[in-house]
Amino acid sequence: MQHIEDLAAKLRKVVRADNEVLLAYLFGSCAEERAMKHSDIDVAILHRGDPLLKAGEVKDKIARELKINEDRIDVIDISRASPSLKFSIVKGLRLIDRKNFDKGLIEELNDKFPETRIIINSSIREAIESGAFSLRHDILYSRLQKVREEATYLKEEILVMEIEAVIVDGTLRRAMARSIHELIEAMLDVCRHIVSVKALGVAETYADFPRLLREHNLIPSALAEALEEAAKLRNVLVHRYIEVDYYRLFSGAREIVNRVIPKFEEWVLELLKESN
Numbered sequence: 001m002q003h004i005e006d007l008a009a010k011l012r013k014v015v016r017a018d019n020e021v022l023l024a025y026l027f028g029s030c031a032e033e034r035a036m037k038h039s040d041i042d043v044a045i046l047h048r049g050d051p052l053l054k055a056g057e058v059k060d061k062i063a064r065e066l067k068i069n070e071d072r073i074d075v076i077d078i079s080r081a082s083p084s085l086k087f088s089i090v091k092g093l094r095l096i097d098r099k100n101f102d103k104g105l106i107e108e109l110n111d112k113f114p115e116t117r118i119i120i121n122s123s124i125r126e127a128i129e130s131g132a133f134s135l136r137h138d139i140l141y142s143r144l145q146k147v148r149e150e151a152t153y154l155k156e157e158i159l160v161m162e163i164e165a166v167i168v169d170g171t172l173r174r175a176m177a178r179s180i181h182e183l184i185e186a187m188l189d190v191c192r193h194i195v196s197v198k199a200l201g202v203a204e205t206y207a208d209f210p211r212l213l214r215e216h217n218l219i220p221s222a223l224a225e226a227l228e229e230a231a232k233l234r235n236v237l238v239h240r241y242i243e244v245d246y247y248r249l250f251s252g253a254r255e256i257v258n259r260v261i262p263k264f265e266e267w268v269l270e271l272l273k274e275s276n
Helices: 004-017 054-066 083-090 101-130 137-158 163-168 170-197 208-215 221-239 246-274
Strands: 021-027 041-047 073-077 093-097
Touching (some): 004 021, 004 041, 004 054, 004 093, 021 083, 021 101, 041 054, 054 073, 083 101, 093 101, 137 170, 137 246, 163 170, 163 246, 170 208, 170 221, 208 221, 221 246
Parallel strands (some): 041 073
Antiparallel strands (some): 021 041, 021 093
16 A cells, blocks of 8 residues: 555545545545555545546546556545545545635534434444343333423414414524424434334434335335435524524424324324334
8 A cells, every 4th residue: 555645645536636526535444544455545525526427537536646456446436425424535535626625624513413323322222231132111101291282382372373473582482492302302303213123224313204204114104205305304493503594493393293293193103002
């Protein structure tokens, strides 16, 4: 394996010559100087080229520059990488950054990665505590009860009012946001529990839980899609609370309470019945 400085210099030559490459890193074992003789070379790029072709073009250029087989080179599109992979990428060696794109990437990770780590760790812990493939009825019942409580509050205290009356009242506005947040988290906790104990895969965002259930035919597709949308709404409430559109939030609450929760409750009760 080439010395890190020599390897980095040759990689920089390639990415600097390509004006469509905006940001590039060498990461993985080579960047950490623990690569073996035939280890792969991992490069990540952010680019403005063809999303389907650019990574292949850069891979070909690197192979020719290093005089090695393309099979030993992996080029990752940063824009398509998961949060955990992005975290590994930015820990690597930066090869080029034309317009401070790494700053935006790091800000994104500071915002998202702590939550990603929490999601992964909590899923692993829940799987261990529950025992392999064994759904815990107490968890499902408690989360379902929380969903019912928040839905009742929203239906009887918030959604019966005119939207303007809720939005102009700071106390009601905050209560609505908090209730929707807790309701969505309770629904997603049910999904997380099932994904964890059935070992369906690793989730890096809350939206991954209903997606994984849908991919394994464990939830109706329409309900999974609704929960994925709810997860996006939850992320707005948690991470972009200054930008919340309360008109859309009120409308979203009505949709969740009237259309999503009845289907969710039916699904959970069926799961409980099947696992008896």
